[in-house]
Amino acid sequence: MRAAVAVSQNPEDPLSGLDVRDVPRPEPRKGWTVVKVKASSVNMHDLWTLRGVGHDPRNIPVILGCDVAGVTEDGREVVVHPVIGDADAGGGDETLDPNRALLSERHDGGFAQYILVPDRCVLDKPASLSFEQAACLPVAWSTAYRMLFTRAGLQPGQKVLVQGAGGGVASAAICLATAAGATVYATSRSESNRQLALELGATAAFQSGERLPERVDVVIETVGEATWGHSLRCLKPGGAIVIAGATSGTAPDADLGRIFYQQLRVIGSTGSTRQETQAMLEMVERHGLRPRIDRVLPLERIHEGFQAMIDGALAGKVVISID
Ligand SMILES: NC(=O)c1ccc[n+]([C@@H]2O[C@H](COP(=O)([O-])OP(=O)(O)OC[C@H]3O[C@@H](n4cnc5c(N)ncnc54)[C@H](OP(=O)(O)O)[C@@H]3O)[C@@H](O)[C@H]2O)c1
Structure with missing residues (x-):
């Protein structure tokens, strides 16, 4: 499958470490769900990873993208809760688990045709939102x-x-x-x-x-x-x-x-629990709220989206649409 991978880190030239390449499709695993990605939006977090800020170089290469919407193999339209952690280890709150990680930190992210995520991270996409809109919501x-x-x-x-x-x-x-x-x-x-x-x-x-x-x-x-x-x-x-x-x-x-x-x-405050992500999605649906999208780009043009973010030339999110 095609994926946008962080292959190296460089504070001055972060985009030199971003490569769109062929990688193996994730293998199904018990307790985890394969999601066919339809859209994934770009965050500052992806840029910090490429700059080498707050991201362990030992976790490179990794597929970037922490905001994901897509379809499961049984046809369920979903949004991915982006915090991977053990709620028990955080006293009932996975954001307090000392070993929690945001998608794309230690687990491959969503700038790819398929992603593997824990079953508990798979939430129903609000029906009234497009995949592009839904992919703007989980992190911010x-x-x-x-x-x-x-x-x-x-x-x-x-x-x-x-x-x-x-x-x-x-x-x-x-x-x-x-x-x-x-x-x-x-x-x-x-x-x-x-x-x-x-x-x-x-x-x-x-x-x-x-x-x-x-x-x-x-x-x-x-x-x-x-x-x-x-x-x-x-x-x-x-x-x-x-x-x-x-x-x-x-x-x-x-x-x-x-x-x-x-x-x-x-x-x-950092991240959100699964319940908070779920409650946010319900609130967005109930009030008809919509995230603002600056542009939608195909995976092969992801560098353009990152550059616009670096240039501060955005009014809303950059969404990567994936076939
Ligand atoms: N803790 C978490 O879970 C979490 C989650 C998401 C993001 N974050 C962090 O939260 C921060 C915000 O992220 P973001 O993606 O929402 O937005 P962002 O693009 O990093 O910018 C935040 C806003 O800050 C203002 N700003 C930036 N530099 C400024 C300056 N020198 N003086 C005055 N205002 C300035 C700008 O607003 P105006 O141009 O309108 O003035 C900008 O739009 C980032 O550092 C990100 O890493 C944390």
């Missing part, structure tokens, strides 16, 4: 779901600030928080992403760092250093900042005085 949308509802415990009527509206997790958080009945403020460096935030349902959108009309209960933070100080200043006393990424850097001024004096809660 489930991460946003966990941040908002499990980690922050968001309630209808609460106020949320989402930093960096153009990001995949951030734009999903705007959609989900709006659907849950929250007042959503978003920030972005660009006018076009502020406009996007409003189209996704945000109550108002601001330039990064701009003063909000009121303080919020929850901040959804994936930008990191560039927005951390603003995030802390925007919280009500007792408010929660949930952080799942730090695209602009990981070492801001912590502003500890503000954290203890305002009794703020700083909450880390």
Whole structure:
């Protein structure tokens, strides 16, 4: 079968290590399901792997792609929950299993004609979504779901600030928080992403760092250093900042005085459980939510999609469509 494989890592020239080649089709295995991949979307995670950040070189070569939708051999249309872990080892939560892995870290990913995944990772695709749309959801949308509802415990009527509206997790958080009945403020460096935030349902959108009309209960933070100080200043006393990424850097001024004096809660979040991915899919279906797709490309043109992501030239996801 054809597959896009990370064959080497290079921080300066990540795409030199991405090769579309013939590889053996995965063999069926007890407790695991073979899925014929119909679509798989590109994430920053794939680029980090090619750059050699957070990915053990001993796990190279590996097929990339952690967001997958497809069809099982008995014809079931499915979405793949991307976290492979043992819930028991994490006290009932596989994201807390010390040995958990995201698809494509230690197990071959979805930029291929077929993928082998644990049976428990196979979830029904929402009927109203195309394979291309469904393949945008598992990583970014489930991460946003966990941040908002499990980690922050968001309630209808609460106020949320989402930093960096153009990001995949951030734009999903705007959609989900709006659907849950929250007042959503978003920030972005660009006018076009502020406009996007409003189209996704945000109550108002601001330039990064701009003063909000009121303080919020929850901040959804994936930008990191560039927005951390603003995030802390925007919280009500007792408010929660949930952080799942730090695209602009990981070492801001912590502003500890503000954290203890305002009794703020700083909450880390990574990935999602199977139940959270399932609940996110149900919420997307119930509210008619749709991820934004920038372009759909065939596997043989995957380098183009990665380059557009590197260039920051995207308004939505790059989806790889696979025959
Ligand atoms: N923990 C997890 O489970 C998990 C899951 C998925 C992703 N992540 C991580 O979360 C982060 C976000 O990923 P993503 O794919 O959603 O989005 P992303 O493309 O990495 O970007 C996030 C947004 O941050 C803003 N931004 C970036 N650099 C900035 C800067 N210097 N100053 C101000 N704003 C800046 C941009 O928004 P504007 O252009 O609109 O300003 C950008 O769209 C990444 O670091 C990713 O690795 C973690």
